[in-house]
Amino acid sequence: MDKAVTVVFFDREDVLLAPPLPAGAAAVALSPSALFAAREAGIAVQGTIPAFSRQGHEKCVAAAGAALRDFDGAAASAGLPPSVALMARQSLWGHASLVHRLHETLPPGPWRVRNRSGAWVEADDWAALHHAMLPRIWSYGQAHFIAGARPPWPWLYAWLSSTSVRVASGLGGKWVAAPSPKLKNGLRQALKNEGATIAVFQPTKGAWNDYADLFREHQNRGPARTFAIPPLHPDAPRVRQVLATLEAIGQALGDEKVRSAWKLYQPYFAQVIPVMLAITARGGELMRMLAAPSATSYEANSWISASLMEAAGNAGAARVIFNHNSNPPSESPTAAAVLDVLFSQRTCNRLVDVAALWSPVTGKREFHGMARKYDVRLAYPTAPKRRQPGEPLRILHAGNYQNWSDFFPWIAETADEYMDGLSALADAVEQLDGVELTIRVRPKREVDSQVVLSRLGHRRNVVVCGVEQEFLEQLADSDLLVAHFSTTVEQALQMGKHVLLWGSADRYTQFPAQEAPPAGTLNDSVYAVRDAAALPAMLAGIRDAMRASGDGERPAAAYAFDAATPGVAQLASFLINPIAPTEAVHP
Numbered sequence: 001m002d003k004a005v006t007v008v009f010f011d012r013e014d015v016l017l018a019p020p021l022p023a024g025a026a027a028v029a030l031s032p033s034a035l036f037a038a039r040e041a042g043i044a045v046q047g048t049i050p051a052f053s054r055q056g057h058e059k060c061v062a063a064a065g066a067a068l069r070d071f072d073g074a075a076a077s078a079g080l081p082p083s084v085a086l087m088a089r090q091s092l093w094g095h096a097s098l099v100h101r102l103h104e105t106l107p108p109g110p111w112r113v114r115n116r117s118g119a120w121v122e123a124d125d126w127a128a129l130h131h132a133m134l135p136r137i138w139s140y141g142q143a144h145f146i147a148g149a150r151p152p153w154p155w156l157y158a159w160l161s162s163t164s165v166r167v168a169s170g171l172g173g174k175w176v177a178a179p180s181p182k183l184k185n186g187l188r189q190a191l192k193n194e195g196a197t198i199a200v201f202q203p204t205k206g207a208w209n210d211y212a213d214l215f216r217e218h219q220n221r222g223p224a225r226t227f228a229i230p231p232l233h234p235d236a237p238r239v240r241q242v243l244a245t246l247e248a249i250g251q252a253l254g255d256e257k258v259r260s261a262w263k264l265y266q267p268y269f270a271q272v273i274p275v276m277l278a279i280t281a282r283g284g285e286l287m288r289m290l291a292a293p294s295a296t297s298y299e300a301n302s303w304i305s306a307s308l309m310e311a312a313g314n315a316g317a318a319r320v321i322f323n324h325n326s327n328p329p330s331e332s333p334t335a336a337a338v339l340d341v342l343f344s345q346r347t348c349n350r351l352v353d354v355a356a357l358w359s360p361v362t363g364k365r366e367f368h369g370m371a372r373k374y375d376v377r378l379a380y381p382t383a384p385k386r387r388q389p390g391e392p393l394r395i396l397h398a399g400n401y402q403n404w405s406d407f408f409p410w411i412a413e414t415a416d417e418y419m420d421g422l423s424a425l426a427d428a429v430e431q432l433d434g435v436e437l438t439i440r441v442r443p444k445r446e447v448d449s450q451v452v453l454s455r456l457g458h459r460r461n462v463v464v465c466g467v468e469q470e471f472l473e474q475l476a477d478s479d480l481l482v483a484h485f486s487t488t489v490e491q492a493l494q495m496g497k498h499v500l501l502w503g504s505a506d507r508y509t510q511f512p513a514q515e516a517p518p519a520g521t522l523n524d525s526v527y528a529v530r531d532a533a534a535l536p537a538m539l540a541g542i543r544d545a546m547r548a549s550g551d552g553e554r555p556a557a558a559y560a561f562d563a564a565t566p567g568v569a570q571l572a573s574f575l576i577n578p579i580a581p582t583e584a585v586h587p
Contacts, residue, residue: 005122008106008113009034010136010404011445015041019120028106030404031446032419036454048105049416054507056104060097060409061337067096067258068341074252078245082351083276083306088246088269090301090345092253095261097407098137099130103257130260138268140445141405145268146303148231148275149206157210157230164218165227165289175199176575177287177295177312179304181224184324185358185378187296188223190572198224199292201283201308203231203275229282231274239274246273276307283311294318294575296356299325299346309351318578322356322376322571323347326490328511329365330411335508338411347371354578356571359490360561361511374574377565380495381476392461393543396475397425398440399483399503401447411508413484415446419455420504421484426459428535434543439464440474479546485510493525493559498542501528502535511559517541522549525556 004024009015011030015037021027027045029035038045071092075085103126111123116136123129139145151157174196181188181200191198204210210228217226232239246269250262287295295312297305300321309319327343330336343362347355348370355371357363358378367373401418402408413421422439429437441449441464452464472491475481481492484503489510492499501513513528517538522545529538566574 003108003110006107006109006111008111008133009038009045010114010133012037012451014114015043017114017118022112025112026107030105031415032455033446033448033451035416036451040454047416048414049420051107052101052105052414052416054505056101057409057507058334059104060100061334063100063255063258064093064096064341064409065337067092067253067255070253070255071249074249078249080242080245081277081280081310083280083310084242084246084273086301086306086345086349086351087272087276087303088249091265091268092258092262093341093345094406094408095265096255096258097409098134098404099257099261101404101407101409102129102133126257127260130257130264134261134264137404138265139405141403146203146272146275147205148203148271150230150233151204151206151210152208154230157204157214160211160214161227161229162289164214165286167218168225169290173197174576175287175290175292177201177283177290177292177308177317178224179297179302179308181226183296183322184298185322185376186568187322187572190568191575192223193569194572194576196572196576197222199286199290200224200226201279201286201311202226202228202304203278204228227286229278229286231278234270234274236274236277238277242273242277243269272303276303279304279307280310280314283308284314287312287315287317292317294320294578296320296322296575299323300349300351301345306351313351313353318353318575319351320354320356320374320571320575320578321347321352321371322358323362324358324487326359326362326487326510327365328359328361328490330508332508335411338408342408344370354574358494358561359559361490361559374571375561375565376571377561377563377567378494379567380491381472383476389547392434392436393539393546394477394479395429395435395437395482395500395539396440396478396480397422397437397482398471398475398486398488400442400486400488403444403446411485411510413503413505415444417503417505418484419447419452421502422452423455424504424532424535425482425502426456426462428532428539429462430460431536432461432540432543434547435461435539437462438474438478440467440471441465442467480542490559493556496556498522498546499526500538500542501526504532506530518545520548521545525559 007025007027009029012033029045035047113132114120115132116139121132123132176196177199181198253259294317295308312319323346330339348367352371354374356374356376358376401415402412429435441452449464449466480498482500482502483489489499509528511526513526514524515528518541529535
């Protein structure tokens with residue numbers, strides 16, 4: 001190579017396993033974990049914030065939108081199963097954002113990078129870089145992986161499985177289908193209280209243990225029972241047909257970068273399509289055998305959820321999404337372009353009959369006749385004790401960022417932006433008396449609590465913790481939530497907490513907010529700061545106003561349903577006995 005190479009460190013592990021840098025080489029870190037590991041190792045390294053700017057986010061949004069338009073045009077008459085079409089669309093949207101972020105972030109090549117197998121390789125051009133990096137990045141995201149394989153003697157397994165289902169059906173009982181037993185927001189317990197059993201549909205693992213698992217589940221009388229389904233054979237005609245269609249759609253994509261990613265993603269499709277088609281076909285049969293009247297999940301856009309929703313539709317069962325995300329509408333065209341895709345993919349598409357919403361704000365969205373709304377009022381824990389005069393302001397930072405493997409632009413922070421926002425917040429808290437900050441860190445490859453501690457060092461009145469404590473309990477014991485964009489913001493508002501919207505990026509504000517510090521009283525529920533220099537005054541104003549007003553916790557009317565709204569218990573009853581599609585979901 002004639003030009004000096006740029007060594008790309010994706011995470012801490014890259015730094016620890018890297019050979020010595022070539023003479024004259026530069027180094028760039030794609031995550032805070034890589035950045036701090038490199039600095040600890042004495043390697044001069046550049047972070048990504050200067051390279052990936054506001055304009056970079058805008059380019060990602062535009063590229064993702066163009067890719068979806070290309071896909072929708074090519075797929076309109078391609079005959080893809082609805083579940084496959086939804087997930088292919090989801091994948092493409094992510095590919096477009098990811099590859100354009102890479103192109104906006106990295107300097108010109110050549111590069112030295114570590115591939116999925118752990119080997120360091122040199123890439124002369126973007127195609128070679130994609131080939132080395134994209135499969136590795138995808139391997140870190142759960143959204144890109146589904147484990148499923150055919151058991152030995154699939155015909156025997158299918159016969160034993162059908163026998164087990166017939167026995168379960170003969171025992172009577174109420175069944176609700178789901179892709180996982182871990183239903184959120186108390187729905188699992190509510191179904192148990194109603195005497196219902198969750199029928200969990202998952203693929204078999206491809207070993208003799210599948211038979212042991214089948215026998216164990218046959219004896220299972222708990223609140224959830226798994227019915228494993230063997231994937232179709234990889235060479236089955238329907239599998240080959242769908243894969244060929246997906247490959248052809250890729251050729252219709254106008255963006256060369258996105259086309260490259262789509263081509264590299266074909267092996268992932270080859271893994272998941274046999275699973276999806278099997279769950280769609282066999283899942284519908286099993287639901288009819290169990291007389292399950294509904295299927296539910298917390299979002300439609302996962303490989304198994306999408307397949308199960310299609311299976312439920314084939315079986316004539318109601319398809320109910322109880323989404324756990326905050327997804328407010330936005331007047332910003334750029335933000336709306338991202339939020340609208342997230343909402344349609346997760347909650348409101350042709351695989352969904354009923355969208356169960358815990359958010360009044362999300363309910364203001366346009367549903368375009370895709371799904372009926374079912375409002376659900378959530379129950380929240382209360383603070384273990386009331387605030388006492390003179391107590392410090394207890395701040396909980398529980399924001400999040402978009403990791404590389406599941407990246408979407410603009411509305412969420414990158415890991416680098418997240419870290420800069422945390423640092424500025426800790427700086428502000430350190431200047432103030434009567435303020436305590438707890439930073440709750442969800443560990444990912446880009447950032448974990450160790451990385452945050454490395455960046456912040458020891459700070460007065462600042463504590464960094466993981467996710468060991470249940471979040472809502474931790475929130476209940478706090479006075480103020482700080483985040484840039486997160487579902488936690490809306491949860492806090494429904495609990496009667498005050499919220500400060502803060503992050504190092506000022507592209508997007510999740511909810512309308514007051515940007516002036518409160519004077520004497522807390523006259524709003526949502527505050528926002530756009531510049532780090534304004535943080536101390538804002539936090540001091542909230543502290544003083546909270547001392548003056550006392551406890552004062554009450555849900556903000558705009559963000560919480562009234563007491564007459566059905567709760568999770570009523571939603572569980574609805575899943576067991578869905579109302580006919582021609583009727584209203586509730587008055």
